[in-house]
Amino acid sequence: MSAAIDLHSAESADSASAGISEVVGAKTDGRKGLLAVIIDGISGIFLPIVNLLSAAGIMKGLLVILSGTGLLEQASGTYLVCDAMASSLFTFLPVFLAYTAAKQFGANPFTAVVVAGVMLYPNLVAVQSAGTTVTFLGLPILGVKYQSSVIPIIMAVGLLVFVERGLDRILPAMVRGFLTPMIAIVVVSMVTLFAFGPFGKVVGDGLAAGYEWVYALSPIVAGLLLGGAVQPMVIFGFHWSLILIGMNNIAVSGHDTVLALMGPAVFAQAGAALAVMVKSHDAAFRSTCASAGLSALFGITEPAMFGVNLPRKKPMIAVCAGGAIGGALAGFSGAQASAFAFPSLAALPIFVGDGFVVYLISCLLGLAVAFSLALILKFEVDIN
Structure with a gap:
């Protein structure tokens, strides 16, 4: 003993x-410095459960679709069990x-x-x-x-x-x-x-009320600024502060717009990577760009950012532009997340509701703007 x-x-x-x-x-x-320590701390706390959070959020989004279309009754035992699977992590x-x-x-x-x-x-x-x-x-x-x-x-x-x-x-x-x-x-x-x-x-x-106040002033401007800045924030880990606000909003009110405004920038990261792939003459690197772009579509933007776009600098400008323009439209749509999940193609069900169709367009717009701008901008593609 x-x-x-x-x-x-x-x-x-x-x-x-x-x-x-x-x-x-x-x-x-x-x-x-102290700020870096705080960012590392927040990242270290959430990174181990990021995939679980996304999975649970997607499950909740799918439940919203199934119950909203009448395919699954909320009073049924099946819904109760599925809701337990989707909600237990958040509870x-x-x-x-x-x-x-x-x-x-x-x-x-x-x-x-x-x-x-x-x-x-x-x-x-x-x-x-x-x-x-x-x-x-x-x-x-x-x-x-x-x-x-x-x-x-x-x-x-x-x-x-x-x-x-x-x-x-x-x-x-x-x-x-x-x-x-x-x-x-x-x-x-x-x-x-x-x-x-x-x-x-x-x-x-206070955080929820403060953000809602800013968002209420102009959802379009909020989307423009947040959408344009969020991917550079990921580089330094600053985006975790937004994640905290998003999770807190859902805990306080059951819905959130931060995640919606972040979504187009995720698709923009994929669009820029795919544009770099089109411009590249290196078969191996083209494959890297394709896989990085696909990963970004499913919410994992780091391969596209650090492996493709950021080293070439100008594609990141395209990402910011696509995120800003798409984010502005996302703000206009009024779309909200009903559960937490990192924005991605698979997480789209959590945004089902008012403004969902326009929100889909905003994500496609973010991808299209970043793709087009990255094609137009001149930069060295196949760098050593």
Whole structure:
């Protein structure tokens, strides 16, 4: 037993120290500032579940189509089971984020999952959903909807790193194995329920309201600016901030326009890569362009961006132009995502609804503009 305790303590301490030193040390590294650390952190949290999120979002989109066309009754058992398959990831998203955030920050992932479990505990959720105020030691806990939430659990895991590290330093090795997680669960859960949850709700509601305010001023201008900028943002990882807003919008209101405005730029990336393929005389590189363009159509733009368009610079100008023009039309369409999925050909079902036909045209327009402009612009195609 003592061996197991020592092993846990060593792993926890090493993991926490590694996570903290990575965060703190990165800031002092001349090549990486605080902003880069934050971007790396967000990317590291979401990248492991990106494909799962897209798959679940596409499933929800298909359910919308099936139920909307009458092919599947919402009251049927088949729909209930399919909805469980599509919605479980989003319902228990804090659990997944707890694990990936703990891995990224250097906390104990299983302790983090327990904290997420506290947030989603059915009895607690049921009482709060009924409008009853829950008190702990006489102090009221604000009712917060944690299903599909993002901000509170990330903050909780960030605190968990410091709590575990502090406990591992002061507790004797003999009791560290069980006292560290026990105390950490109590402390972090309480801080989350009393502070992080309400704070995350305020921030999340604020982000959603702020974006909706900007979007309401001019959806067309919002689409023009966002569509033109989003692919360069991917280069630096800045697009994760938009992903957070999109996920938060869906969690708060059940729909989102950020993802819709990002869509044409994804198709523009594919269009530019295909134009480079047409201009190339290198058979091997033409094959690379074709596969990169196909990947971009299905939402994986990195091969097209980093392998084809960005090294030649001017095709990226075409991408930005296509994304901007297509994004403006997407804003005009008023299309919204009913679930989360990275914009792609396969994710189109999540945009079914008002403005869907115009949204399809906006995606095709983004592809066509980028393709045409990349053909017209002069640049060295077959570079070594």
